[in-house]
Amino acid sequence: MSHKVVLIRGDGTGPELCEAVLKVLDASGAKIEWVEAEAGEKPLNRGEPIVPDRTIELIKQYKVALKGPMTTPIGKGSVSANVTLRKRLDLFACMRPVWTLPGVPTPFQDLNIVIFRENTEDLYAQVEYYTTPDVAVSLKIISRPGSRRILEFAFEWARANGRKKVAAVHKANIMKLSDGLFLQTAREVAQKYPEIEFSDYIVDNMCMQLVTRWRNFDVLVLPNLYGDIISDLAAGMMGGLGVAPGANFGRDCAVFEAVHGSAPKYAGLNKVNPTALLLSAVLMLRHLKETEAANRIEQALYRVLQEGKVRTYDLGGRAGTQEFAQAIVANMR
Amino acid sequence: MKLVGADVYFWSSGMPDVPKQIGPFVLQFISNRGTRVVQPIAPNAEFSDWWCCRYRADREVSHADVHALLETLSQKHVWTQVQKLFEINGANAYSEPY
Numbered sequence: 328m329s330h331k332v333v334l335i336r337g338d339g340t341g342p343e344l345c346e347a348v349l350k351v352l353d354a355s356g357a358k359i360e361w362v363e364a365e366a367g368e369k370p371l372n373r374g375e376p377i378v379p380d381r382t383i384e385l386i387k388q389y390k391v392a393l394k395g396p397m398t399t400p401i402g403k404g405s406v407s408a409n410v411t412l413r414k415r416l417d418l419f420a421c422m423r424p425v426w427t428l429p430g431v432p433t434p435f436q437d438l439n440i441v442i443f444r445e446n447t448e449d450l451y452a453q454v455e456y457y458t459t460p461d462v463a464v465s466l467k468i469i470s471r472p473g474s475r476r477i478l479e480f481a482f483e484w485a486r487a488n489g490r491k492k493v494a495a496v497h498k499a500n501i502m503k504l505s506d507g508l509f510l511q512t513a514r515e516v517a518q519k520y521p522e523i524e525f526s527d528y529i530v531d532n533m534c535m536q537l538v539t540r541w542r543n544f545d546v547l548v549l550p551n552l553y554g555d556i557i558s559d560l561a562a563g564m565m566g567g568l569g570v571a572p573g574a575n576f577g578r579d580c581a582v583f584e585a586v587h588g589s590a591p592k593y594a595g596l597n598k599v600n601p602t603a604l605l606l607s608a609v610l611m612l613r614h615l616k617e618t619e620a621a622n623r624i625e626q627a628l629y630r631v632l633q634e635g636k637v638r639t640y641d642l643g644g645r646a647g648t649q650e651f652a653q654a655i656v657a658n659m660r
Numbered sequence: 661m662k663l664v665g666a667d668v669y670f671w672s673s674g675m676p677d678v679p680k681q682i683g684p685f686v687l688q689f690i691s692n693r694g695t696r697v698v699q700p701i702a703p704n705a706e707f708s709d710w711w712c713c714r715y716r717a718d719r720e721v722s723h724a725d726v727h728a729l730l731e732t733l734s735q736k737h738v739w740t741q742v743q744k745l746f747e748i749n750g751a752n753a754y755s756e757p758y
Contacts, residue, residue: 456745
């Protein structure tokens with residue numbers, strides 16, 4: 328039986344990245360029927376919402392989506408398509424795994440960390456006011472249920488995937504109530520998982536520890552803003568945003584996406600590395616229990632990266648997006 | 661700064677059933693942690709017990725108007741926080757929810 332998956336090709340380099348990834352997925356034997364939907368600049372330029380209702384309804388209906396990068400317009404009143412999707416689908420758990428890829432240069436060998444970022448509250452609630460002409464405030468909203476569900480999601484994922492350690496990251500020494508609530512909830516949730524070693528780190532200390540003792544970490548769980556920052560730091564440790572995958576989970580739906588932007592200056596140049604979106608698609612295949620196809624793609628990608636003959640510009644090569652995808656297909660066994 | 665409305669935050673286990681209009685103010689939306697909830701959202705979306713109701717007037721109002729708004733809302737609901745909404749140089753000096 329094939330899986331129906333919503334495909335949002337995105338903006339900038341998104342369409343060409345999706346073309347490359349679909350080529351690889353087709354060759355993998357994964358049984359997927361794509362349902363095309365729009366979000367981002369195209370509907371916005373037609374005067375529609377950045378994420379049209381039809382797109383939301385399709386994702387609700389089919390439960391799974393793969394999304395190319397999208398451009399967030401800058402300026403007054405503009406909203407982010409990514410944040411809109413997360414909010415309207417209540418995709419509260421952002422998963423950002425990072426690990427050392429063969430053939431991708433990085434000083435961080437044996438990196439293997441899965442980061443869970445809360446996706447719907449904290450400063451990303453974006454509740455802001457000018458309270459006087461000279462003072463603007465932004466509400467940092469941390470709730471007990473919001474904290475509990477991301478913490479439980481991270482612990483459940485750790486348990487299901489044989490991970491041994493979960494670390495909660497916070498700044499509760501300064502924000503004693505908001506981050507204190509997150510930490511208190513983390514300690515409560517951790518008690519339900521006695522087989523998993525729990526620890527907590529202040530976010531600035533975590534930054535330092537990550538780049539000096541990265542082998543000590545297994546699963547990290549963070550409120551929204553710290554998760555945003557730390558997951559990009561970790562993506563850099565993996566080799567850059569061009570290779571870092573991501574996924575967003577709600578109770579009912581999941582949206583898989585590369586974490587990088589749409590790189591509009593490279594649009595149409597067949598230049599950008601499709602690895603991040605491809606590895607996001609691999610996460611999606613595992614979510615769909617298409618394990619064989621996921622393994623086949625991952626191994627073929629590793630062979631291409633390891634061999635190093637076909638590389639995109641960000642990894643020091645000259646291959647284009649489609650040539651890189653073709654090399655993966657050629658290495659599939 | 662021109663006073664044009666108020667965000668009233670309620671402590672409520674479910675979405676508060678508040679009047680759509682009070683004096684010069686019209687209820688624009690109800691949100692929860694920055695997410696607009698009076699429109700289609702995820703079927704099993706989860707919310708905290710802290711709800712924001714935005715009451716906005718289409719003209720400048722007085723601080724007494726806001727006090728009257730709160731008096732009316734206090735009759736049936738428990739509000740925990742109020743943020744007055746201003747315009748500065750004709751622009752809204754507050755954010756919109758998603």
